[in-house]
Amino acid sequence: MNQQLIDLIRDMYATDDFIPLHAPTFAGNEKAYLTQTIDSTFVSSVGKFVEEFEQKIQAYTGIGRAVATVNGTAALHAALHLAGVRAGDLVITQALTFVATCNALYHMGAKPVFLDIEPNAFGLCPEATAAWLVDHAELDDSGQCRHKASGAAIKAVMPMHTFGHPAKLDELLAICEQWNLCLIEDAAESLGSYYKGQHTGTLGRYGALSFNGNKVITTGGGGMLLCRDQEDGARAKHVTTTAKVPHPYEFYHDEPGFNYRMPNLNAALGCAQMELLEEMLASKRKLAARYDAFFQGSEFRFVKEPDYAHSNYWLNAVLCPDIESRNALLETSNAKGVMTRPVWQLMHRLPMFANALRGALTHSEWAEARLVNLPSSPTEA
Ligand SMILES: *Cc1c(COP(=O)(O)O)cnc(C)c1O
Numbered sequence: 001m002n003q004q005l006i007d008l009i010r011d012m013y014a015t016d017d018f019i020p021l022h023a024p025t026f027a028g029n030e031k032a033y034l035t036q037t038i039d040s041t042f043v044s045s046v047g048k049f050v051e052e053f054e055q056k057i058q059a060y061t062g063i064g065r066a067v068a069t070v071n072g073t074a075a076l077h078a079a080l081h082l083a084g085v086r087a088g089d090l091v092i093t094q095a096l097t098f099v100a101t102c103n104a105l106y107h108m109g110a111k112p113v114f115l116d117i118e119p120n121a122f123g124l125c126p127e128a129t130a131a132w133l134v135d136h137a138e139l140d141d142s143g144q145c146r147h148k149a150s151g152a153a154i155k156a157v158m159p160m161h162t163f164g165h166p167a168k169l170d171e172l173l174a175i176c177e178q179w180n181l182c183l184i185e186d187a188a189e190s191l192g193s194y195y196k197g198q199h200t201g202t203l204g205r206y207g208a209l210s211f212n213g214n215k216v217i218t219t220g221g222g223g224m225l226l227c228r229d230q231e232d233g234a235r236a237k238h239v240t241t242t243a244k245v246p247h248p249y250e251f252y253h254d255e256p257g258f259n260y261r262m263p264n265l266n267a268a269l270g271c272a273q274m275e276l277l278e279e280m281l282a283s284k285r286k287l288a289a290r291y292d293a294f295f296q297g298s299e300f301r302f303v304k305e306p307d308y309a310h311s312n313y314w315l316n317a318v319l320c321p322d323i324e325s326r327n328a329l330l331e332t333s334n335a336k337g338v339m340t341r342p343v344w345q346l347m348h349r350l351p352m353f354a355n356a357l358r359g360a361l362t363h364s365e366w367a368e369a370r371l372v373n374l375p376s377s378p379t380e381a
Pocket of ligand 1 (some may be wrong): 071072073074098099100147160188189194209210211212222223
């Protein structure tokens with residue numbers, strides 16, 4: 001089984017060299033746009049590519065306003081800030097996620113509440129979220145959702161579209177409506193993924209994309225804050241660019257701002273990468289189809305897009321029958337130069353989040369013991 005899988009992967013990538021989990025592809029205008037940027041001297045926070053990249057993402061996702069940021073974590077941090085999350089507040093998120101989701105709220109003094117994932121697409125489980133709120137939360141006289149035991153305000157729900165597979169957004173939106181909570185989508189992994197025909201990151205009030213080197217497209221480092229509402233979008237641009245009030249020469253800043261603006265150099269890469277996005281997504285779907293065919297009829301379950309979604313298949317994943325087969329697959333493939341990785345350790349196991357509130361994590365623990373990510377770089381673009 002493991003050797004046959006390694007043979008399949010070597011065949012897909014047609015190489016005997018080391019095969020990484022996800023490598024970037026630069027097959028288009030990347031060098032040309034970078035050279036243009038350097039020649040223009042506008043390499044930093046002013047320049048035409050930033051706006052162009054924002055407009056390309058707006059057109060592609062259908063979002064009201066997209067604001068480019070230095071990375072995905074910064075986009076999440078700014079989204080939480082705009083959602084009114086402050087020190088001492090609680091934010092509901094999933095225990096199975098990349099640490100960036102939780103770092104963003106930790107650094108504003110907010111605290112995570114870790115709830116379970118649903119076992120199909122590994123997004124935040126709506127049933128677990130509703131049940132936790134019924135047991136532990138109440139709406140105060142002003143309509144603010146509060147944690148009954150501590151009185152802390154619960155401000156937001158932050159699902160993550162794991163490996164690019166969309167979480168159950170309609171159900172989560174209904175819960176947010178009922179409890180006056182802001183839905184912030186961690187869509188860092190899901191550029192090119194659609195929930196019931198709508199691009200991920202555009203259903204909640206805010207969404208965050210990442211263009212880190214291992215994501216679907218890369219800007220070296222970078223992110224994008226998606227705002228449904230134009231007014232939110234204008235505020236997002238303002239606070240992420242030092243909250244400077246426009247003036248021909250005076251420096252006046254009307255609130256504490258962030259310097260989270262994406263440099264023009266990175267945006268130039270982003271514009272070139274957007275031109276290749278459709279080809280890369282098509283290539284990734286072909287890889288996913290080959291993995292899917294390979295695992296048919298075995299005890300291993302290849303992770304497929306849920307029936308309500310169209311996924312980017314950012315990171316292919318397989319559920320092994322048990323932890324022993326998971327470990328054997330990781331051991332054999334990595335020893336043979338084919339990079340595979342287990343899923344992230346659950347957030348409550350990390351020292352800084354060990355004391356966080358949490359619900360039952362049955363599905364998260366089950367997935368943690370079985371998930372393995374497989375090489376997923378596009379093979380053509
Ligand atoms: C990549 C990623 C982020 C953001 O990462 P940056 O490196 O800051 O761009 C956030 N959340 C998840 C789930 C991610 O995978």
